[in-house]
Amino acid sequence: MIRYIARRLGAAVLVVFVVGVIVFCLFEVLDSDAAVVTLTRSGGGDPSPEQLAALRAELGLDRPAVVRFAEWQFAFLHGDLGDSLISGRPVRDVLSGRLVNSVTLAFLTAALLIPLAIALGTVAGARAGSLLDRVVSMSAIAAESVPSFVFGVLLVATVSLSLHLLPAVSLLPTGASAWDRPEILVLPVICLLIGLSPHPVRMVRAQTAEVMASHYIRTARLNGIGGMRLMLRHVAPNAISASIHPLAGSVVGLIGGIAVVETLFSYPGLSQELLRAVAARDFPFVQSTAVLLAAVGVAVYLVADLATLLVSPRARHSVLGGRG
Template sequence: MTAEVAVRRAGGLPRLVALRLVAGLGVLLAVSAIVFTATELAPGDAATAALGPDSDPASVVAMRTELGLDRPAVVRYLDWLWGAVGGDFGVSYVSHRPVSDVIAERAGNTALLGGLAVVLLVPLAIGLGVWSALRAGRAADRIVSGATLGLVSVPEFVIGTVLVVVFAVQLGVLPAVSFVPPGQQPLDSPEILVLPVVTLLAVCLAHNVRLVRAGVREVSAGDAAENARLNGVPEHRVVLRYVLPSALPPALPIFCRYAGFLLGGALIAETMFGYPGLASALVTASAGRDVPVVQAVALVAAAVTVLLNLLGDVLAVLLDPKRGVTR
């Protein structure tokens, strides 16, 4: 690396991080406003959801006053936003517990589910993508390409349903529901994690295998790799020294975006298998018009996505300075 490139990279990376952080804060603010507005426009509120449609109007009014729902929407939103800046997401309208406690209970479960999927995603996507690209046109490449194309074309809920039918109903080797008894943790019964993790992983893996395959094929056919082969450099060294350093950095931001999807807890996977994560908490809170919980979950998911996108951009700059100094 030349001194000029080093200086430019040192100056460009902090600027990139600062710009991304400012943009991320704007995204979080927009997400909070959109979610709050959507819940306000939905019919009913937490009081009517809790008491039912046939409840006494006076009881509904009393509960609305107790929950603070009689205040103007803008005031309620600004109060919640000010508290969220200090880490206070308010109190759940339904359970009357601090929202931070609700998030803390579910976030660990979601992080476990998404983390397992990420740990499997990265090596499998890189390994299968490289293996397929280096065997372009052969039977192995056609099998991998056909399988990934098929997975990309199938919705996530269909994959989950097929997995349940095969492994839970027909074979009976895995549970169909990822139920966690009170007082226990998901790792106490690791078999309940298998089907949700595979469901989460399937579509993400297919996309990323195809991404890595395309990048490796392009770089492998380039002048640098071909010249190295003509000079007698062994193929494995060509791949490690010339192909991967150029093919992987462009894929890193995409990897991180998918990691954000996985760590955020896929809504379909968690609700399909009854897994007690953030996504299922969001569904329950939405049904009960529990606005503080809905906003907090949405904000946490958006923050994870923003940070992982930032991580992907930073890694891409560090591994390939040309990507960073031109921004």
């Protein structure tokens, strides 16, 4: 087990490093840098070569790319995310407020998404072929076929603009917490649930239907086991253990889904700050944020791997060869 975890951790570190390299290379091929954006925004027309050279030297952009990447990586490994090239503030300070809002939205969505997907998928799969199963399956396929931002626009048009039940935008005063105005979270969370829940619901449903049709469950029924005891002790654990990774994929999908939803509802989360940083060619902010988000995604999949090993004897035997 320890050797397996060590291999997985090593692979996770490698993935995060590759993400960092890719983001850095993409920044290097852009047609402008932070110096060009800063001088152009000042309203003085096209900057002169002398102005560009002076500002690039001030921002450290005149050094070789390999040196800049190595310095950023060394600082990142020591907990220093660097300073924003545009505002001059530490990236950690810029991230802190926005990150709390995004984490709040992600946590609330995940707390609803996981039990919802398990409940709907298990109920539908336990009655495979029934009317309930067809309704759940068709609804999941329909929701999965439509981009989440379309549902967001429809929610705003109906719930907010027509019925006036909830705010159309999720604005917050500076320094305020999202929990101070929980009503602004309702539509973004619903939009995320509609976009992310169909796939895990279908996966849990498929695994549950497969378990229900297995010889193991048939034998249990012949021995008089049925009802909730059959579902809770024999069907659900086997079905859910095989659905952990689809659920983890949906949780990781929150990273991209939240970016769309925050933009759609003007929610003051991390995505707005990240978009501004990309437009301003603020390399330290974008690089550090991208690597942190990649680390979160890799960590979720690593936890899913370990959870699968804990709840599934078959997975433990396959991965560990029967060793403890």
